[in-house]
Amino acid sequence: MPSPLPRLLVTRKLPADVEARLDRNYDAETNPTDVVLTADELVARAEGKDALLVTPADRLTAGTIARLPASIRVIASFSVGYDHIDVTAAEARGIPVTNTPDVLTDATADIALLLILGAARGAAAGMAAIRENTWKNWAPTGMLSTDIRGKRLGILGMGRIGQAVAHRARAFGMVIHYHNRKRLDAATELGAHFHATADELFAASDVLSIHCASTPETRRLVNARTLALLPQGAIVVNTARGDIVDDEALIVAIKSGKLRAIGLDVYANEPNIDPRYRTLENAFLLPHLGSATIETRNAMGFRALDNLDDFFAGREPRDLVRS
Ligand code: DGY
Numbered sequence: 115m116p117s118p119l120p121r122l123l124v125t126r127k128l129p130a131d132v133e134a135r136l137d138r139n140y141d142a143e144t145n146p147t148d149v150v151l152t153a154d155e156l157v158a159r160a161e162g163k164d165a166l167l168v169t170p171a172d173r174l175t176a177g178t179i180a181r182l183p184a185s186i187r188v189i190a191s192f193s194v195g196y197d198h199i200d201v202t203a204a205e206a207r208g209i210p211v212t213n214t215p216d217v218l219t220d221a222t223a224d225i226a227l228l229l230i231l232g233a234a235r236g237a238a239a240g241m242a243a244i245r246e247n248t249w250k251n252w253a254p255t256g257m258l259s260t261d262i263r264g265k266r267l268g269i270l271g272m273g274r275i276g277q278a279v280a281h282r283a284r285a286f287g288m289v290i291h292y293h294n295r296k297r298l299d300a301a302t303e304l305g306a307h308f309h310a311t312a313d314e315l316f317a318a319s320d321v322l323s324i325h326c327a328s329t330p331e332t333r334r335l336v337n338a339r340t341l342a343l344l345p346q347g348a349i350v351v352n353t354a355r356g357d358i359v360d361d362e363a364l365i366v367a368i369k370s371g372k373l374r375a376i377g378l379d380v381y382a383n384e385p386n387i388d389p390r391y392r393t394l395e396n397a398f399l400l401p402h403l404g405s406a407t408i409e410t411r412n413a414m415g416f417r418a419l420d421n422l423d424d425f426f427a428g429r430e431p432r433d434l435v436r437s
Pocket residue numbers: 170192193194195196218402403404405406
């Protein structure tokens with residue numbers, strides 16, 4: 115007898131508590147090996163399913179979406195970003211797409227502060243000195259870095275995460291500047307300096323922190339031309355998406371001394387990052403850990419399931435995304 119529960123393809127291993135809830139409410143095919151599915155595997159396993167629960171590691175291009183079986187009625191992403199899904203193609207097939215906003219704001223903002231501090235304070239070189247046993251002794255002029263207090267933090271994209279970063283950075287004495295498509299109201303802006311263009315923001319940023327979504331408009335927004343607008347010795351950190359940055363231009367800027375340091379949590383073509391990043395001693399690098407806490411990953415999973423629950427109960431999912 116066919117299962118009365120909605121049939122779900124879950125492309126990656128999820129936290130245990132999330133999988134437990136999944137098992138109670140869905141007829142789910144999970145992925146205990148956690149190996150990323152190829153597009154062909156994803157399409158084949160989607161056969162006979164009602165829904166997909168996917169992650170940023172799955173690329174749902176227009177071509178893949180066109181090949182999904184007719185049984186697929188909804189796609190829930192375990193992420194706030196949805197640049198890995200061609201939402202226009204899904205909409206054209208009448209397949210709604212959902213994401214998981216809000217619940218990863220704090221964890222991601224925390225990682226942005228870690229990158230800002232790690233880059234500004236030369237943490238990568240310091241850690242290398244310990245691990246490689248090259249630390250000789252404490253020296254008044256050894257491994258000098260720079261304070262963040264009093265520095266201008268330029269926030270590119272002042273949405274939920276950008277605002278949470280501003281909140282934390284104020285406590286460190288940073289002066290907040292930002293660029294956003296829409297200026298925030300005064301109560302939300304809290305005295306932050308608004309720049310009507312990204313170019314103006316770059317020119318006013320001792321530290322640039324990227325928090326915009328990856329869209330055709332923001333792809334490679336951080337490039338040779340815009341990096342040249344930054345003050346000499348600026349710092350660039352990215353917790354948003356790798357393709358907002360032109361890797362070549364960023365590497366040239368740090369090698370030339372234009373940038374003092376960089377802090378990256380996200381990369382173009384993850385996990386196959388540009389290998390030159392590994393050779394830069396003033397690059398503080400993390401492997402896309404923005405939302406990687408147990409609490410946050412549980413909350414993301416529950417939020418994705420809330421959206422699926424809504425859909426299968428005939429309600430509009432709370433986190434419907436639109437192209
Ligand atoms: C997201 O949800 O888009 C994040 O990048 C995952 O950490």
